[in-house]
Amino acid sequence: MSFRIAGKDKSSGARAGVLKTSHGDIMTPVFMPVGTLGTVKGVDFTFLEHDINAQIILGNTYHLFLRPGLHVIENAGGLHKFNSWNKPMLTDSGGYQVFSLADNRKITDEGVTFKSHIDGSSHLFTPENVVDTQRSIGADIMMALDECTPYPCEYDYAKKSMQLTHRWLERGFNHFQKTEPLYGYNQHYFPIVQGSVYDDLRQQSAEFISTFDAAGYAIGGLSVGEPHDMMYKSIETVNAILPMDKPRYLMGVGTPENLLEGIARGVDMFDCVMPTRNGRNGMLFTMDGIINIKNKKWENDFSRIDEKGTSFVDKRYSKAYLRHLIHNNELLGAQIASIHNLAFYLKLMQEARQKIMDNEFSTWKNRVLEKLKKRR
């Protein structure tokens, strides 16, 4: 894996890059659609590849481990073979489930024991076996096991948790270096910065993980409910320390606004369930603001979903029709909304990249930001 910076915006920390992987090149900044169970919910890979132009998608270690299970994935020859996605994939380690499934897990120094949300069975996830699992899955980029802390989080807890994440990183990284890929192509391991919203902890954490010679670095534990200002400040603190010549991945973020502010602060990679989940729930992102397609005002609006949109669904279907589908819980509604939102996110990233190359990122960002946040 290599990362080359192709352009920098002079008025901000934004940069455009090319991340080379065994499954293809990734133009950054990039948004990575979330495909927890090996599928981006409601979106056929054909559309994902050709209409949305996704360059890389996510998978999730915890969820794939429980179902279909490693045997199935190994028998298939890895997740790429299993789900027929031939471009890069990144898997989260289960660290987010430490946060989202907090009621079903116990943390010890050794690792995290999850009580399966499916059948109640117990499973110990360690920094080492999470590497093994991600080897079985065959992710191009695998994530270190971390503890994603909630917000708010007491300073003392945040500090202890960060130290635990650091100890896990040492073990995980060591295990990563001692093991080999199963399917004949290179895999890479990203450490994760923690430290909640505390500047000194974020700083310490960024410094610590920078000592590991990794292909890229991630910022975790943000967008868990903290005010945006705090999130942006943390990103600034961390990115001032992380190696300049490696990709930085802001985990779980976020809104279109969050992405642009992240890019301005030197983030290269993002992922978030928002375009798909919120799409299924009737929220559409457009260049002219946010639409709640369930609202009555769209009932008789036969204009296209998004006149400025790039996806085929934007031109083909009307707002009234999409409202009708979502109101009736029709599967097609969730699909159209997801495709639209993902196409919008990817297009936004593409445009951001171009503006960085043209050295016009800041003015462009400030211009589109107001419109993006608007409620239509």
Add this chain to the structure above:
RNA sequence: GGGGAGAUACCAAAGUGGCCAACUGGGGCAGACUGUAAAUCUGCUGGCGUAUGCCUUCGUAGGUUCGAAUCCUGCUCUCCCCA
């Protein structure tokens, strides 16, 4: 023709003397959603610009009672069974 059951808010359906402006679903309206336990969750849903307040509501017209959606009587309508 004979016998029986029932009429409650947009729909379905509880309630059978005071705790009922009326359980609960659905529908409707709105909101939330950030490394996906989410095609999920939350709020509101008779009127009165706020309300421990007032007004109008449980087929309809009367009555009993301190008090009725709930008890009594007449009327109207619906459904079921037998002929």
